[in-house]
Amino acid sequence: MEIVIYSDSDVEEMKINIYCRKLTPELERVVAVLKMLEQKLTGIYEGETCFLDPDKVLYIDTADKKTFLYTTDKVYETALKLYELEEQLSCAGFFRGGKSTIINLRHIESLRADLNRRIQVTLDNGEKLLVSRQYAEELKRRLGVK
Amino acid sequence: MEEKKTIFDFGTRVFCSFGFSMMFMAVFSGLVGDEAKEVSTLFALGTKGVPVYVIWQFLGINILIGGFNFLFFSERIIREMSVFVRTLCMLGSVVVLIGFFAYFFGWFPIDMWQAWLGFFVSFGTCFAISLFIMKWKEKVENRKMEEGLKRVKEKLEDADF
Numbered sequence: 693m694e695i696v697i698y699s700d701s702d703v704e705e706m707k708i709n710i711y712c713r714k715l716t717p718e719l720e721r722v723v724a725v726l727k728m729l730e731q732k733l734t735g736i737y738e739g740e741t742c743f744l745d746p747d748k749v750l751y752i753d754t755a756d757k758k759t760f761l762y763t764t765d766k767v768y769e770t771a772l773k774l775y776e777l778e779e780q781l782s783c784a785g786f787f788r789g790g791k792s793t794i795i796n797l798r799h800i801e802s803l804r805a806d807l808n809r810r811i812q813v814t815l816d817n818g819e820k821l822l823v824s825r826q827y828a829e830e831l832k833r834r835l836g837v838k
Numbered sequence: 839m840e841e842k843k844t845i846f847d848f849g850t851r852v853f854c855s856f857g858f859s860m861m862f863m864a865v866f867s868g869l870v871g872d873e874a875k876e877v878s879t880l881f882a883l884g885t886k887g888v889p890v891y892v893i894w895q896f897l898g899i900n901i902l903i904g905g906f907n908f909l910f911f912s913e914r915i916i917r918e919m920s921v922f923v924r925t926l927c928m929l930g931s932v933v934v935l936i937g938f939f940a941y942f943f944g945w946f947p948i949d950m951w952q953a954w955l956g957f958f959v960s961f962g963t964c965f966a967i968s969l970f971i972m973k974w975k976e977k978v979e980n981r982k983m984e985e986g987l988k989r990v991k992e993k994l995e996d997a998d999f
Contacts, residue, residue, distance in 0.1 A: 785994045797990055803983040805976045807921055808913065811983070835986025837979070 715741075721771040731784065733777075735761045735768025742768065746784045750815050752777055752794040764817050787831055789813065789823040803835075848904055856900040863888050863896065877953070879944040895943055899935065906931045929965065936961070 708726060712719055720741065724734035733744040750762045754774050761768040770777070778786070778794055785797040799816050806812040811823040811831060823831055832838040863880065864887070871885035882889050909915055910924045910931075919927075936957070940946055946953035 785990070797987070798994055800987055803980065803987055805979045805983070807911065807924075832983070832986075835983055835990055837982045837986050 717771055724770060724772045725776075733761060733768075733770065734772075735770050737766055737768045744768065746781055746786070746796070747798060749796055750799045750817060750819070751789070751796060751821060752786070754792040787834060788827050789821055789831075790827060791824070793821060795821060795823070848908065851907070852897075852900050852904040855903065856897055859896050859900065860888065860893065863892065877950075878946050880946075891943075895939060899939055902935055903932060906935075925969075933961070 710719065710722070720734070720736070723741070727734045727743055731746060733746055733749060735742050735744055744761065744763070748763050750764065752770075752774065753760050753762065759770045759772060759774055759777070761770055774792065774794060778788055781794065786794050787797060789795040795813060795815075800813055801816045801818075802814045804812045804814075806822065809825045809828055811828045813821045813823055815821065829838065867881055867883070867888055868885055871881045871883065874881040875884045879889075880892050882892075906928055910919075910928045916924070936945075937948075940957070941948050946957065948954075
């Protein structure tokens with residue numbers, strides 16, 4: 693892979709062109725990482741690559757080594773790993789809810805203490821998620837409860 | 839992911855409740871020991887103290903109750919069950935267990951309805967108080983979390999503008 697960078701003081705907006713035979717999963721990851729720099733998430737829905745505002749994402753989940761972004765009405769697959777998303781999105785109001793989940797605080801409707809010091813999260817679409825005991829302590833610290 | 843509990847966590851729980859139960863036994867022996875020693879083996883020494891065999895019986899019952907607690911509340915064995923049903927199962931198990939101990943070790947005369955009434959009243963009162971404290975603590979915690987969530991959401995919204 694060849695990387696060419698043109699530096700020109702007259703350029704008003706940075707532009708990145710990618711020339712390739714076809715869009716591979718590796719390239720999708722590169723695009724996703726680049727979009728993360730401007731706080732956009734890249735998700736694939738029915739074969740189409742879409743750019744999403746993190747605000748629109750309710751939660752992120754992994755299953756079978758794949759990462760999915762859940763919005764109110766759609767589920768997008770992303771090429772990024774959960775830890776990469778966690779790092780990038782912690783300032784955008786996301787927190788780790790379990791080994792395979794990242795939850796968006798903005799979309800939480802209510803929080804309830806659950807069995808074994810876990811926390812039950814109800815999202816604004818009515819969906820319920822559990823924050824494991826390990827991550828519940830961190831969430832409480834973030835909420836200023838501890 | 840559930841945090842792994844060790845034998846030391848189990849031991850801590852058992853010895854904590856064992857300590858409290860022995861403290862209550864010492865207080866009750868001092869208060870009603872002489873009157874109760876005729877009908878209960880728990881107070882065989884009257885106000886002089888708690889018999890050693892009672893200490894071992896209490897340790898045994900606390901270990902078993904700790905086991906029931908692990909069974910019904912750890913989710914390692916029973917995964918799909920509501921908190922309400924778990925609490926009911928725990929309650930039922932403890933009542934049966936204490937009934938067995940009362941029968942085998944002569945804690946109180948099992949053919950005496952007043953003794954059973956006393957047991958249910960004292961056990962029911964303790965259970966109701968602990969349930970009330972638990973629910974109250976949960977309510978306070980939920981309220982604090984809701985307030986914290988509201989604050990964090992406001993901060994995030996402010997950061998957007």
